[in-house]
Amino acid sequence: MTERKVFKDLTRNGSKRPWRRNKLDNLTYAEYLLMLHYRKAAKVKECGNVLRFKKAKDGSLKLYQTWFCKSRLCPLCAWRRSMKNSNQLIQILNESHKEYPKGRFLFLTLSTKNTYSDNLNKELRHYGTAFNRMINYKKISKNLLGYVRSTEITVNHDDGSYNQHMHILLFVSSRYFKDSDNYISQAEWTKYWRKAMKLDYQPMVNVEAVHPSKSKNDLLAGVKETAKYQVKSADYITDDEQRDLQVTDDLEQALSHTRAISYGKLFKTIRKKLQLEDEDDLVNTDDPNEDSVLTDSEIVVAKWNYELQNYFIS
Structure with missing residues (x-):
């Protein structure tokens, strides 16, 4: 044999x-x-x-x-999808920097309070609408050259709630950092996100600039964070089968007809030019x-x- x-x-x-x-x-x-x-x-x-x-x-x-x-939750497909998104995003960022060599990158994370399964799909859709509303605010849009955003969901196994948050890699013009008319502080980003989401509380927001002196490593970290799995398999494959079944069912319903990652402005244009749009491959x-x-x-x-x-x- x-x-x-x-x-x-x-x-x-x-x-x-x-x-x-x-x-x-x-x-x-x-x-x-x-x-x-x-x-x-x-x-x-x-x-x-x-x-x-x-x-x-x-x-x-x-x-x-x-x-x-x-399938969105399939660990094999999620791994390949994450790898593809990461490698394609690096190509898009390289091309963007060629067009705007003085442009700068920001890594923005937007979140809100946890929600439960019956409202998760609605909340994910609301995130997309609110983000599109926010980037059209005058102070943001005037310096924004391109962006890519992805939504991640984590599971709180203690109370069965879900935390949805958005990772965004922003490409802004060099004048963004030059004066208060262009620069947006973390407090301002928080105000804009609260306004766009129409919240009655202060949401969780974090923004970090990719420093030119160590831009390569910072940028790669931002790429990996933006392109990573929408949901980690460790959140729905644990040692508690009954809980896993509930989480799997919740996520299957919530992720239906939502986008895991999307590109805008210059990034979208370059993605099309490089013919990187075949998401199913x-x-x-x-x-x-x-x-x-x-x-x-x-x-x-x-x-x-x-x-x-x-x-x-x-």
């Missing part, structure tokens, strides 16, 4: 890509959907079952064919680590083994 060879997919720096971990979480998520009677459960379970890679001359692998379920993530010289014929196929709970080379 031929010995099975465990599949490994390493990045150029030698770290292991988390295919197995995410597939195991995917199977738990699929099981929850089945228990909740979601019709897509069977399709989610098949996500990423067979992975076909082309081998590069340096030995690295580039995914070229598989089937992803594209989770095979091609534009990962620099996958940008290798491919061999003509060597194909690596990895198949998931349900019994042994791992990917093996077939």
